[in-house]
Amino acid sequence: MKLYIQATGNISPQNTLGQPTLPANLSEYNTNRLYSIEPDYSKLIDVKLIRRMSRIIKMGVAAALQCLQEAGVENPDAIITGTAYGCLEDTGVFLQKMVQNKEEMLTPTAFIQSTHNTIGAQIALLLKCHGYNNTFVHRGFSFESALLDAIMLLEEKTVSNVLIGGVDEITDFSFGITSRFGLFKKNINSNLNLFDTPSKGTIAGEGAAFFLLNNHPSQKDYALLDGVSTFYKPIDLEETEHHIQSFLSEQSISMNDIDLVLCGRNGDSIGDKVYDDLNERLFEQSLITNYKHLCGDYPTSTAFALWLAAGIIKSGSVPEALMKAPKNDIKRILIYNHYQKIHHSLMLVSTC
Amino acid sequence: MDKLMADLKKQIISQLNLQHITPEQIGNDQPLFVEGLGLDSIDALELIVLLQQQYNIKINNAEEGPKVFSSVRSMAEYITANQPA
Amino acid sequence: MSENVYIAGIGVISAIGSNIAETLQALENHRAGMGAITTLDTIHRERLPVAEVKFNNEILAKLTGLPATVSRTALLSMMAAQEAWEDAGVNELTGLRTGFISANTVGGMDKTEDFFSGFLENPQNGGRLRDVVHHECGSVTELVADRLGIKHLVTTVSTACSSSANSIFFGARLIKHNKLDVVIAGGADAITKFTINGFNTLQILDEQPCTPFDEHRKGLNLGEGAGYIVLVSEKLAKKLPKDCYCRLSGYSNANDAHHQTASSPDGKGSYLAMKNALKQTGLQPSDIDYINLHGTGTANNDISEGIAIQRLFDPHYPKMSSTKSFTGHTLGASGGIEAVFAALAIKHGIIYPNLRLTTKMEALPFTPEKFFLKNQQVRHVLSNSFGFGGNCSSLIFSTA
Numbered sequence: 001m002k003l004y005i006q007a008t009g010n011i012s013p014q015n016t017l018g019q020p021t022l023p024a025n026l027s028e029y030n031t032n033r034l035y036s037i038e039p040d041y042s043k044l045i046d047v048k049l050i051r052r053m054s055r056i057i058k059m060g061v062a063a064a065l066q067c068l069q070e071a072g073v074e075n076p077d078a079i080i081t082g083t084a085y086g087c088l089e090d091t092g093v094f095l096q097k098m099v100q101n102k103e104e105m106l107t108p109t110a111f112i113q114s115t116h117n118t119i120g121a122q123i124a125l126l127l128k129c130h131g132y133n134n135t136f137v138h139r140g141f142s143f144e145s146a147l148l149d150a151i152m153l154l155e156e157k158t159v160s161n162v163l164i165g166g167v168d169e170i171t172d173f174s175f176g177i178t179s180r181f182g183l184f185k186k187n188i189n190s191n192l193n194l195f196d197t198p199s200k201g202t203i204a205g206e207g208a209a210f211f212l213l214n215n216h217p218s219q220k221d222y223a224l225l226d227g228v229s230t231f232y233k234p235i236d237l238e239e240t241e242h243h244i245q246s247f248l249s250e251q252s253i254s255m256n257d258i259d260l261v262l263c264g265r266n267g268d269s270i271g272d273k274v275y276d277d278l279n280e281r282l283f284e285q286s287l288i289t290n291y292k293h294l295c296g297d298y299p300t301s302t303a304f305a306l307w308l309a310a311g312i313i314k315s316g317s318v319p320e321a322l323m324k325a326p327k328n329d330i331k332r333i334l335i336y337n338h339y340q341k342i343h344h345s346l347m348l349v350s351t352c
Numbered sequence: 353m354d355k356l357m358a359d360l361k362k363q364i365i366s367q368l369n370l371q372h373i374t375p376e377q378i379g380n381d382q383p384l385f386v387e388g389l390g391l392d393s394i395d396a397l398e399l400i401v402l403l404q405q406q407y408n409i410k411i412n413n414a415e416e417g418p419k420v421f422s423s424v425r426s427m428a429e430y431i432t433a434n435q436p437a
Numbered sequence: 438m439s440e441n442v443y444i445a446g447i448g449v450i451s452a453i454g455s456n457i458a459e460t461l462q463a464l465e466n467h468r469a470g471m472g473a474i475t476t477l478d479t480i481h482r483e484r485l486p487v488a489e490v491k492f493n494n495e496i497l498a499k500l501t502g503l504p505a506t507v508s509r510t511a512l513l514s515m516m517a518a519q520e521a522w523e524d525a526g527v528n529e530l531t532g533l534r535t536g537f538i539s540a541n542t543v544g545g546m547d548k549t550e551d552f553f554s555g556f557l558e559n560p561q562n563g564g565r566l567r568d569v570v571h572h573e574c575g576s577v578t579e580l581v582a583d584r585l586g587i588k589h590l591v592t593t594v595s596t597a598c599s600s601s602a603n604s605i606f607f608g609a610r611l612i613k614h615n616k617l618d619v620v621i622a623g624g625a626d627a628i629t630k631f632t633i634n635g636f637n638t639l640q641i642l643d644e645q646p647c648t649p650f651d652e653h654r655k656g657l658n659l660g661e662g663a664g665y666i667v668l669v670s671e672k673l674a675k676k677l678p679k680d681c682y683c684r685l686s687g688y689s690n691a692n693d694a695h696h697q698t699a700s701s702p703d704g705k706g707s708y709l710a711m712k713n714a715l716k717q718t719g720l721q722p723s724d725i726d727y728i729n730l731h732g733t734g735t736a737n738n739d740i741s742e743g744i745a746i747q748r749l750f751d752p753h754y755p756k757m758s759s760t761k762s763f764t765g766h767t768l769g770a771s772g773g774i775e776a777v778f779a780a781l782a783i784k785h786g787i788i789y790p791n792l793r794l795t796t797k798m799e800a801l802p803f804t805p806e807k808f809f810l811k812n813q814q815v816r817h818v819l820s821n822s823f824g825f826g827g828n829c830s831s832l833i834f835s836t837a
Contacts, residue, residue: 047371047372048372048390050371051368051369051370051371051372052369052394052697079692084573084575085573086574086595091631094631094634094635095549095550095553095631096553096557098550098630098631098634099550099553099554099557100557102480103479103480103481103630103634104480105401105404105405106401106634106635106637106638107367107397107398107401107638108394108397108398108635108638108639108698109394109398111631111634111635111638111639112394112635112639112697112698112825113697114635115542115595115597115825115826116542116574116595116596116597117595117596117597117824117825117826117828118697118825118826120596120826121692121697121825121826121827121828122697122826124692124694124826124827125694125695125696125697125826125827127694128694129692129694130691130692130693130694130705130706130709131691131692132690132691132692133596133690133691133692133826133827133828134594134596134603134607134690135594135595135596136592136593136594136595137544137573137574137575137593137594137595138574138575138578138591138592138593139573139575139576139579141575141591141592142575145592145593148616149607149610152610152611152614155614156610173556176556176560177556177566177569180561180566181566181570230590230592232582232588232589232590232591233583233588342579392696392699393696393699394639394697394698397638397639397640401638
């Protein structure tokens with residue numbers, strides 16, 4: 001069955017909301033923490049409903065509504081979200097008050113909004129959408145699991161479209177804690193030069209990217225979503241290569257049929273070795289580019305990658321901002337990402 | 353009483369993050385819930401804590417809630433009547 | 438696609454027992470698990486009863502082989518998943534595509550709480566990092582998947598109190614789509630200060646053992662535990678040395694779309710979930726022999742769920758009960774634990790009592806069961822799990 005990416009909505013550290021593809025002027029950051037560029041939410045969300053929403057909920061809801069608006073669909077048949085960390089800000093607010101007030105004088109709002117399925121639930125509440133609603137919270141597989149669920153739903157034909165998104169936020173608490181694990185680079189001149197001088201660590205990112213998937217074509221489709229696959233903790237490069245090759249053969253194609261590989265390289269010399277090795281072997285003949293210098297690294301960054309790939313397929317060319325010598329006639333893109341060498345995933349998109 | 357009601361309006365807006373209205377837009381006798389300001393059961397729980405934090409007043413009987421929180425005036429009257437010595 | 442999905446193994450741990458045998462005994466003896474809080478240092482200790490698992494983390498660590506320093510949710514998850522896996526006996530068959538689909542609501546929050554006071558005092562060095570390394574919901578799942586040696590497909594669902602009902606039916610669909618041969622699915626949650634205080638701010642915790650579906654019900658008791666079932670394809674079920682418990686014959690999720698925490702007065706979401714699950718099985722409401730209610734004991738849930746049941750079942754009411762009157766509300770574990778109860782009801786022909794029910798709800802025309810019943814014909818069981826965010830899921834289990 002063919003699955004169409006009918007519309008997208010993406011809030012990210014780049015100016016992407018309402019854009020079909022990457023804008024020519026990229027946002028440059030000289031810190032190791034990238035912030036989403038947030039729109040005037042009151043233009044997208046009823047102001048009466050914004051008051052309880054933390055940043056991640058606003059980002060998620062706004063990206064979802066933008067996506068539906070673009071599709072011209074009022075109410076999707078199903079809503080599926082992926083978020084590794086969930087609503088961290090509300091979680092942090094409630095935890096902090098609980099510790100500081102010694103469990104006294106606590107109010108419910110942060111607690112009820114901290115639930116991992118709040119974004120999907122708030123979208124449903126806004127739209128009065130009674131359809132299937134699910135949320136996956138599995139680290140670097142959160143968005144991919146949501147995609148897998150969406151693909152199965154569409155194949156079951158119990159729905160004809162699914163609103164699906166990947167969302168994660170950084171908060172001061174979460175950035176403080178993950179920094180102590182040594183995940184991020186100390187000195188950053190520019191996120192745009194992330195891959196120039198390999199060193200330990202990456203840059204932190206966040207974002208909310210939503211898609212409307214449909215099992216029927218429309219006039220405005222971006223691309224076909226041909227498949228998604230995950231593999232967990234591969235032992236070595238051979239296992240990784242094996243997974244990629246069997247994913248391609250399930251689609252009855254080989255690396256020769258891939259016009260562009262979009263990789264999850266994040267500037268961390270240890271993790272990037274996986275991509276280096278693949279570039280010398282399986283991807284040797286392929287055109288390769290990366291995306292995490294644009295959005296930073298976070299567990300659901302593959303949602304940003306899917307947005308980028310869908311836009312490239314729709315326009316047929318790689319934006320100049322991504323690749324100096326622009327390449328045209330891009331018909332099929334393989335997205336390969338690994339998150340901390342634990343969660344590896346593949347997505348395949350092609351022209352309709 | 354007027355001062356108390358004016359304070360309450362500011363506190364309600366801040367506690368419930370009612371960004372779209374100003375204190376002047378809340379009438380002293382305007383219903384706070386449903387058809388009035390459109391507050392719900394979660395807001396009631398927030399307001400209980402507001403009274404506790406700002407006025408040291410504890411509502412122990414949940415059934416008192418709807419009466420106390422029916423309007424800014426009813427809240428002010430309750431605070432005045434139950435002010436700790 | 439049309440293939441049946443069977444339940445080959447079950448495992449459970451909760452306040453009423455640390456395995457299937459103990460749990461069955463407690464159910465038969467009307468022995469509930471509520472008591473004073475012992476594992477957490479909280480100001481609510483004297484006031485709020487909870488349904489705690491009777492083992493401390495050191496004992497759970499010994500029984501599971503996981504370190505005692507990991508989240509209690511992972512330890513509980515491992516206990517039940519291990520029991521289910523051994524019960525199914527499929528680990529002897531090699532070359533199977535195996536998945537672990539788990540669920541929880543707050544990940545390693547019990548440990549994050551330990552970390553946080555130190556961290557707030559000194560963000561640069563305060564708090565032990567080992568206490569926060571498994572904060573993510575998915576990380577708790579991976580601790581168990583790694584211990585079980587499962588890696589083909591590992592993921593985690595979190596939709597508040599319906600989480601593990603959703604993980605179970607996601608698992609079943611993975612089998613139907615021929616992506617996996619066998620799936621351990623369910624969920625786990627330990628009681629944490631975060632959840633106790635959160636539910637306390639909502640003023641929906643009963644200060645006495647809860648009384649679901651009673652006219653004078655005062656709220657829920659939090660519980661903890663884990664419940665998993667092993668789902669297998671029809672092909673695999675035929676190869677197994679022993680009979681399966683039952684089939685997962687229907688499932689549905691719908692959204693109430695009414696309020697972030699409260700259920701709608703007419704139970705729209707729960708009505709749709711039950712109705713669509715029934716539709717999938719091709720059964721009539723009168724075919725259902727037992728409903729394991731969501732039945733938290735809050736004023737709002739029970740009336741909303743009751744009205745939805747009335748709309749769908751009137752005038753043929755099956756036997757019903759809320760087993761949360763035994764286990765408390767185990768949040769992300771409840772759908773998994775209650776799926777185990779459904780499988781046992783079908784296998785043994787038993788119906789569980791709804792404890793401490795004294796006054797029938799005036800607004801509803803039916804009364805849940807008050808006694809443990811044996812020798813019943815139990816062919817089809819409907820299990821309800823509803824959560825925050827309007828998330829309503831119903832599962833239907835049928836004889837194999």
